[in-house]
Amino acid sequence: MGATLATGDRSRGAVEAVRVNHQRLLALQAVGALLLLVVAVQLVRLQLYGEVPALAASRNAPQAAVSGEFVRSIPVEPLRGLITDRRGAILAYNVATFSLALVPGDLPTDPAERLVAIRSIERIGLVPRSVIEETLAQPLAEIDPLAPLTLREGFDREEAIALRAALADVPAARVRTAPRRVYGGGDLLAHMIGYVGPITAEQAEAYLDAGYRLDALVGRAGVELSYESELRGEDGERLVIADPVGRELRSLGADPAHGGVDLVLSIDSELQRAATAALAKGIEQGIDYAVNVENRDPEELARSGAAVLLDVRSGELLALATYPSYDVGAFAWHNRGEDIAALLNDPTRPLVHRAYMEAPAPGSIFKPFVGAAALQEGVATPTTQIFSSGTLEIQSIYDPEVVYTFRDWAPHGLLDFYTGLTRSSDVYYYYLAGGYDQDGEVFEGLGVERVAAYARAFGFGAPTGLDLPGESSGLVPDEAWKEEVIGEPWVLGDSYNMGIGQGFLEVTPLQMAVATAALANGGDLLVPRVASAMRTLDGMAPIERQVAGVVPVDARHLEVVREALRRAADTGGTAWRGEPLDVEIGGKTGTAEFGRTNAEGLLASHGWYIGFAPYDDPEVAIVVYLEYGVGATHAGPVAKEILTAYFNIDISPEDEWYGTPAATVGRAQP
Template structure:
């Protein structure tokens, strides 16, 4: 017995002394076994797709949890897009009766109750989501109010497979002033559903389709969560085992000021209502609303979009609570309310292009600020091969001898014909102009012919023509007349309103053309991350030449006979330029239809904002100018954050 005691004591001593060479190996084996057991428990209790009902009392299922979508606010924090509690009617294919008459009867009752086609229901019941998870609800009707949900729930009572459940819905600023900017959300597009599900969306997810909602989808969406639940064989939830909570999306803060936005919207609406268009073929002026218009206000230093209006617009809430017919009507409306005319559409800019032609002429040595050109109301050019053929390029008025300042102030067409294309007499070029290719190069330097980089989808590029372009696209040689019309912003040249606004900001901002952006930054968890300012183009112009062009624009707005005087707000000196671009074929009386443009920046001494206005079938001085004046008046009388920014 004493011997046994001594042996046990020796063993204890060996353990405590750590002299047994097998001890580390034994400890590692024990730890490995424990680790395997822990992993198996986690796998079986949390991650296993199926756990025997005898063990847990039901069938475990992973239920995805959508993250609350982030808010969209204006620059002052006014909420423009929020989440509101709504309801949806859903179909759970796994709860339908088996194939046969009971199943057909259930689907028929659901179709009648929700007023949807039986074939659509049958398709939902056999969709991809029904195959992957037959107990995952398939949305049939979204965006129902509480009262609607009560009525629908009563109509669906007792029908297997039919549910009414809460479903967050998007609610937008109701006036439609920002519909094009905000965009909207919708169900996953069918052609993208497979790839989006692979990214973590469910087939019931909502996704941004247009505007900020789609451009900043990743920031707004957040991180989805999931719940592990026990369900009975019919798919009814019995118990929640665990949850991985969703993380809400970030809030997107726009650069838009809602107060200025509403003022710009009202100004454009009045410009449309008060517009005078010419009814053909009588050629007699008559009051009638113009069909459409748009306006943009930029911060010339940062490129922030302070206001952005396109009319006609639409109510984005239609996509959440409207009928299928109401949604379809938006896309078939001949007025095209879904098109944002500030950046999705391009037109000939007309005379608002002349400041860039002037800068190009100065930098290329074609003119100086003092160069005088005679404008007798038209420019006549004889065909170099047949002098009996005469081409007449008209001006809108007789101007006499004008220098650069006066040419910009009075928008003298003949001056810019010659700066662009030169002057020919007796078959010889007596005044050498820029030529089409050099003018096109300057247009591209300024950012035309490509998107500005605006942070919204679907931006148009426009066209900068030159001799090679015409040969390739039109299949014809470039003519002198093409260069003349190019020099006054017409012919084949097309630009968007946003491009013209950016150019105006660049002229005001020492030749640096900013990249416009509608989002000021992202707020997440109390931390605000601003969108950086970017320069889209740097005009290689001297300060003296830039000052000469800005002086001409100041005269256009400040002189009593300046063509841009209609856009000047009280008490503020601005630089401006009008444009009235002819388009289409002339009527029998020789008159063309026109679009009206206006660009301007303010104040002249220390520019802060640029404004650009466009009215379809309008006139720049008569229609677009007063709209710009009203917008500038609103800016300089605005209280609050916008005033502080000045």
């Protein structure tokens, strides 16, 4: 990046030299009034790369003494900012190339002459007639006939010189400098980095209003889209005198382009690689379980999942893994469709980032938040005892002869708040969420409205504010939602299901990471982000920590929940497989039923794990989601591998330019 900045400095110096060159100023003054008039009259054309015929200039200005010469505005493309990971590894950069473009408005209007021009372009053997006609048929050709439409890119300087010579008699053909965006990392960070591409017809009006040229390349996904205005920079412009076929004769002056800022991600590539590898291993083990234990058809099973590692202090995402992924190179803007079509039609949906674009049922990892609500509302205390025989039977409110049975995964016996969460008793959370009123025993539960209210307070049911496009809101159901969407009243069984993270409830792994971070950090609901800082000519500008809100749960109640999660992660608890060696954590597993039953009548299950570490002074929250699997058996070991990598990889910046100074990320300070 240093070389890029130096180049920008030299460009500014050159422009300043031009501005103070008295001879050039005197020459410009000779035609100044006329040029201002021409520019004013042809403003739109200048903005859209128009070539403004200098008819009067041939009589009044020495620069345009030959009839047919005209003033031409040539855009100067800004260099797009680099994208790096938190340690400075370059993930997106620019390569200088040339492109061949076509200006529809400069083609002859006479059909025969137009065909001759098109054949001249076709004759060079680089662009088929079909591509030329397809380009001319784009809606942008109608919206702005004077915007160059790229036919092909990737030419070097020698090829560009040869092209200019071969197409000298075709004014509509332009050979232009075109920095090409190059991405590193393959499929490791594809969703987060994103890609650039041409402006579409649907986007044209908005980008025109924002001052863009319609032939500009813009961010289409990932941070390339989210931080488009920062990465893009500002266009420059050169005014030149051109001959009748558009060849540059001499310069009238220039306004330099200003390159975009560099974007530093919070993601650590090495940690991301470790998380992705652990996730892939867990997915395969979950699939193996579904096939060999649950007797499911392997052809029907999706090998997919996600893992999130979030700094609970800053909101920075240190790893955001998804499986499957895709090579971002497939979306290089000049790719004309085959690779893209294959991705769009891929049944494994690699374009969907499972951490924030998909919202499955959470299962038992939702219980800590129900527990926090119950403590805050006085429904439960740390010593509240509930007996689980393995089932809970409820009479129908319509017919006492009808009895509904709600099952626990095991008969746990007498439980208090700590053991209820440590053993992940479903019956305990049926009581907390829905209550119980049978045979003289009355326990007042939270009820759906309070469960829903606290779920929303922890960030469920709405986007987290992630700085990436395409985030799912998930779903927090309530009585009104069920009545409106399903047309049925809410019943007690719905509250029971919601209390254990089943039923209609849907959450993204990222929402779960933000909520887990709030448990760990004392209640701050952080806005997660993948961008850590922006690097400009003036130095590093960290992106500040953002807090969306504070959860309405007292610190003493959050401490009870954290202690229960610590016990769950100890040997003997359901979450012990997620604890790395020598690091005490808080953790919780989840196994959420979904989909169709197998031959034995059993539903498939998602495998989940949530946790935070270290327990005494939390640094990170972790979430693992496997589309198929069991939380304790399959998701827990994935979390353990990722946490082990985190505590063994030095993710601190390699120099002071990288990372976020506002939060020393990576290690707790001694």
